Amino acid sequence: MKHFFRKAASFLILILAFTGALGYASAGADTKVTIDGKPFSDSAVIINGTVLVSMDGLEKAMELEAVFDSQTQSAVLKKNHTAVQFIMQKLEYKVNGNSRMLKGSTPTLLSGTPMLPLRAVAEAYGGTVTWTPETKTAVVHFQKADALPTLSAPKVEPVDGFQVVTIGTSGPPLSPTSTWSSTLVQYQDKLFLVDCGGGATYGLLNAGIAPSLVKNMLFTHHHADHDTDYFTFAIGGWNGPTGRRALNLVGPAGTMELHEIMMDYYKEDLQYRIQYSLPPQGIAKNVFIKELNGPETFTLDGVSISTAEMTHTIDTFAYRFDAGGQSVVVSGDTTYDADLAKLAKNADILVIDAHIPLTGATVIPVMPQIPELAAPEGFTTFKIEQEPDLSSSGASLTRAHATMEEVAKMAKDAGVKKLILTHLPPSGLKQGEVEEFFKASGFEGTVIVGKTLGKYTVK
Numbered sequence: 001m002k003h004f005f006r007k008a009a010s011f012l013i014l015i016l017a018f019t020g021a022l023g024y025a026s027a028g029a030d031t032k033v034t035i036d037g038k039p040f041s042d043s044a045v046i047i048n049g050t051v052l053v054s055m056d057g058l059e060k061a062m063e064l065e066a067v068f069d070s071q072t073q074s075a076v077l078k079k080n081h082t083a084v085q086f087i088m089q090k091l092e093y094k095v096n097g098n099s100r101m102l103k104g105s106t107p108t109l110l111s112g113t114p115m116l117p118l119r120a121v122a123e124a125y126g127g128t129v130t131w132t133p134e135t136k137t138a139v140v141h142f143q144k145a146d147a148l149p150t151l152s153a154p155k156v157e158p159v160d161g162f163q164v165v166t167i168g169t170s171g172p173p174l175s176p177t178s179t180w181s182s183t184l185v186q187y188q189d190k191l192f193l194v195d196c197g198g199g200a201t202y203g204l205l206n207a208g209i210a211p212s213l214v215k216n217m218l219f220t221h222h223h224a225d226h227d228t229d230y231f232t233f234a235i236g237g238w239n240g241p242t243g244r245r246a247l248n249l250v251g252p253a254g255t256m257e258l259h260e261i262m263m264d265y266y267k268e269d270l271q272y273r274i275q276y277s278l279p280p281q282g283i284a285k286n287v288f289i290k291e292l293n294g295p296e297t298f299t300l301d302g303v304s305i306s307t308a309e310m311t312h313t314i315d316t317f318a319y320r321f322d323a324g325g326q327s328v329v330v331s332g333d334t335t336y337d338a339d340l341a342k343l344a345k346n347a348d349i350l351v352i353d354a355h356i357p358l359t360g361a362t363v364i365p366v367m368p369q370i371p372e373l374a375a376p377e378g379f380t381t382f383k384i385e386q387e388p389d390l391s392s393s394g395a396s397l398t399r400a401h402a403t404m405e406e407v408a409k410m411a412k413d414a415g416v417k418k419l420i421l422t423h424l425p426p427s428g429l430k431q432g433e434v435e436e437f438f439k440a441s442g443f444e445g446t447v448i449v450g451k452t453l454g455k456y457t458v459k
């Protein structure tokens, strides 16, 4: 609030200052402009309270590229990836394609010279303008490049072939040691995030991977424990000068809606960030979405991705990644499904849903009756549009997840070399017991109980 008031006050001073000079064009001689301490030697005038300066003078003083097109009456300035476009006699101008409106005078031609609004130009390039009415001086100040903190964009640490990082290994019950479901598949320097359950973005950070580096997001399905961190991932990874500038989304129906809901709900927030400084690319533009309707194969970042429909309570897809003669499969949630064994045939790594404990607690406990409460005073009772269907409450967990016998059968049928168990039961799984169990089931590969932030390679 204090900050706003200070800004509002200085704005008011400016308005008052400009009011004194309203309504006429004053000669350049009594309007002084300095840019970073150096006097602006070209023409500067005040029209309708706006300081206009010559385009040629700006080109020299700000070391930018300036082009005037007399046919379209458009003046374009370019510097450091920022393009500002003015049209003579128009209040609307554009900064990197985004429309803004001038207050006061339009840009105009004076004796054939394009005269541009100083404040709009300075602010588009991160400068500040202070107007001193007594001396009719506009002081423009830009932060020196060497005074800015060095922002080096994070880089992907390449790996040899494929690497899998089990970012989060929990199913819906919360865990103090793991985020909800999320698995990072890396091939050389290409990153693919499969699912983004609660906490996954911080999981990536803890794994030493900047979320901004992940441009490929694949959802197995849209259960909350697989996608609630999407907003943090999408906005947090885009936000900032070295943020993500393009995003590929893959998933079942609902994937586009998830992005749309975020864009709609946060439209004012995102609009503010875009107007403030951030490019729309990576959140509103350069976002490419592929919704899956059935099994298919496509290529992303040079990696071949095949999908198969799984058997879960909603549309769910498993993903197989093939490149350089290696392969990784991530199952998503599924009960026993022969298609998973087919998709994962001879895969080097299969990351599989192993939600049911070895000894199999297969029935979800039925909850006791819970009374409906009266709203606290001044509160409105939230009403859902549709009452939940309670007809199948207490359904067997095996309707949604495979038993450990079935997990072992799918892995054995597929002949996978390394099996990584994830989406673990809240009670956890013991590595030794799991190894014994899988050996006894006839699975000959390596079986690993996935760890939070565990890194696994093919070899």
Ligand SMILES: [Zn+2]
Residues within 6 Å of the ligand: 171, 172, 181, 223, 225, 226, 333, 423
């Ligand atoms: Zn799940």
Ligand SMILES: [Zn+2]
Residues within 6 Å of the ligand: 221, 223, 312, 333
């Ligand atoms: Zn699920």
